[in-house]
Amino acid sequence: MCGITACIGTENSVELLIDGLRRLEYRGYDSAGIAVKNENGISVTKRVGEVSELVAAVEQNPISGTFGIGHTRWATHGGVTDGNAHPHTDESGRIAVVHNGIISNYQPLRAELESKGHTFSSETDTEVVPHLIEENLRNGASPEAAFRAAIGTLSGSYAITAIIGDEQAIFATRSGSPLVLGVGDGEYYLASDVPAFIQHTPRVVYLHDGDFVVTTPDGYTITDSAGRSVDRPIEYIEWDPETATKGGYEHYMYKEINEQPGALRRTTQGRLNTHTGGAELEEFPPGAFADISQIHLVAMGTSHHAGMYAASLLNARGIPAYAFMSGEYSVIKPPVTPNTLVIAVSQSGETADTLDAIRRARAAGARTLALTNVVGSSMTRECDDELLLRAGPEIGVAATKTFSSQVAALALLAERIAEDYNGTKSPDSRELIDALARLPGDVQEILDTSIAREIAIEYEDSDAYFFIGRGSAHPVALEGALKFKEISYEHAEGFAASELKHGPLALVTPITPVFAIFTGHEDEATLSNMKEVQARGAPVIAVTSDESREVVEFADHVLTIPDTHPEVAGILANVQLQLVAYHAANLLERPIDKPRNLAKCVTVE
Structure with missing residues (x-):
């Protein structure tokens, strides 16, 4: 969930930050924002909705900066509003912070800060961080020391990046939430995941829990919580950057x-x-x-x-x-x-x-x-x-x-x-x-050769979709149902085929197609279950090899898989079910790559 991106040492930070956020959209989010440092201080723009809404806001009121941080938020504390979107700042606007994860002790921290005169403008747990940094600066700490001290008071999981005052630096740390450093030629990136900056550099440093990193236009340093220098190797990502793009496909x-x-x-x-x-x-x-x-x-x-x-x-x-x-x-x-x-x-x-x-x-x-x-x-x-x-x-x-x-x-x-x-x-x-x-x-x-699209068209108006299988085909049935429901938003359920007569058979009607998975193991029993649902009027789509003559004879439709070892057949059956789910969702014009309420990487429990 959520996405962080940051860059320094470049001349077009706004463009790079927005591009990084676009490449992190798959993680799931409900708002997006950026903060950039320029000669006038820190400029922040953030909006509810997709990154395109943020782009429109920046085009309407242009901002610029030599370095900055960005974020796509998935609401946990506080509703989906512009005010709750990241980045968050202190009262003076001289500190900006983005955060993934959950700060579990934010309420007592907020109460203590409020007692010292701090005023909060959001409902988020994240906003305590810039105020903690601000309080430490007031007490005479240097920017890095203020950042470290603020982090030292937090409980929970987090990846945090911050811009502080006039420092030409980005401060970052992680604990229980991913954060990676991209090392370019005189430019540096921070992100939740490599695709955010893979277009610009394949060199990556994976930060460990408890690591603190300070990036400047001249380089970076990594230390532990006690301030001791730590060595983290630079690793080379062997992806072709094109593999992180759609490459001509619709989704x-x-x-x-x-x-x-x-x-x-x-x-x-x-x-x-x-x-x-x-x-x-x-x-x-x-x-x-x-x-x-x-x-x-x-x-x-x-x-x-x-x-x-x-x-x-x-x-x-x-x-x-x-x-x-x-x-x-x-x-x-x-x-x-x-x-x-x-x-x-x-x-x-x-x-x-x-x-x-x-x-x-x-x-x-x-x-x-x-x-x-x-x-x-x-x-x-x-x-x-x-x-x-x-x-x-x-x-x-x-x-x-x-x-x-x-x-x-x-x-x-x-x-x-x-x-x-x-x-x-x-x-x-x-x-x-x-x-x-x-x-x-x-x-x-x-x-x-798949006819999955034709199957999706045939059963587009069904009331529900059931998936059944035995042995290793049972988890394939569950996975087929999960794929179908998560991207089509239609009701789909997976069962062990043997479970049908113990309750789920009551749900079978002529408008509930059943996908029956045959892998060459216990196929006779699954065939019996297939005939049971057909007797109740339900159409059956068999996923099987064309060697299964009896199955092919009795099924209403067949999604064929090559003849193979029974322990591998489930992988092939699953590919057919993926295609069915995709085409069904596409016919319904669903946002296939970004299903509602879901995220690619679930980093909070």
Whole structure:
């Protein structure tokens, strides 16, 4: 949620800040604003609505500056108003601050500041920060010391950047919310995520919790909370900047659906040995998982569905594995031992619920592993081990290529763990590895031949949409329903196929199409469920290979997937369901890349 951008050492800071905010729109927001430093002080413009509203305001009343900060806000404290939008300033207007996260102790801080004569103009938690800095300056502190002291009084999660007085500098810090530094040629950037500045520099410094950074036109310094210098390496982002743009597609989501063959090749590259039929993960040499007795997969949303898929693969190999919604992990409190492996699954590596879950697991003595798409993310630093997806940037709020890559990577990891746990490869390991090697081509075949748009047109006026599947097809059904509802705003539900007759069958009518997913496992039982809903008048769209003759014979419509290993078929079925959701939402003219009330990276619980 929310987005921060900042730049210094450039001549066109307003243009760069606005461009950075545009590139962070996928994170979800309800207002946007910028503050820039110029010879007259600090100029602030902020507006409710999309970045386009901010642009219109700047065009109407132009501002300029040599450096500045920007923000897209997602309302948490206070309503969606211009006054509550960021940046926030002190009373004099000489300090400007933007903030992601939640300051949990802002109320007593605000009360104390008000008792000292400070007047607040917003309902936000963020506004205490510029007032705290102002109070420290009044007491004789230097700008940097005033910033540090203000941060030292805060509780909660935050990424904060600030402009203070006449200092030719941007001050920033993070704790529990992402912030990265971009290093250009005589210019420097700060942002919530790399796409904000990837057009200008591929060199990135990932800041750690507790880091303080001061950027000036001449360079930057990074220190810890005690003021000691710390060394953070510059890493090179290998994305082509074009991969963070729409590239001619109408929506990021559709582009990312079509990028799945390439993403899957990167995910599996160097990790498949088709000669031995094994998974080769250089991160985990033989014996790396020899002492593991059980596995917990913690994640939220789409990543949770990938975790459920992986749990079914691990259980099939005789390994006790359980998928938990990370937001419920601290409530359920499943037993954890030193021989428990907790796998955190997150596209961004910054998901607040999942970070909390792995921290609790580590405190209980578990080993932790991060499966994420983002190098240098909080999870990669906090977990004992990491496995990167290498899927490339994903901008659309609805996760597509990262789900496919998560499941593919988890299938490889399941094979690798099974070798240590069982002392040998799985009986059909070679067939699975061969199927994963064919996966990019199989996905491309679906993209080239899918009739998903025709299906979306056929059932556009339906009352609701149901998705059913068994085994690893169950999380695919849940994911298919999630994609459909989050971008189309239509009612959609996913069920285990076996659950239908225990209640949901009461909802089935001739205007509730049912998508039945067949993967080559327990297909006869799912076929029976398909006939049950047809007997109630519901049309059935089967997602299956054309080898399933009986399924094809009985289905009203078929979304075909190439014949493959049953444990891989769910990935292919999911691609078909992504296309159905996309085309359904497009027919309804929904804002597909930015669904209402949702954000790409959920950094508050």
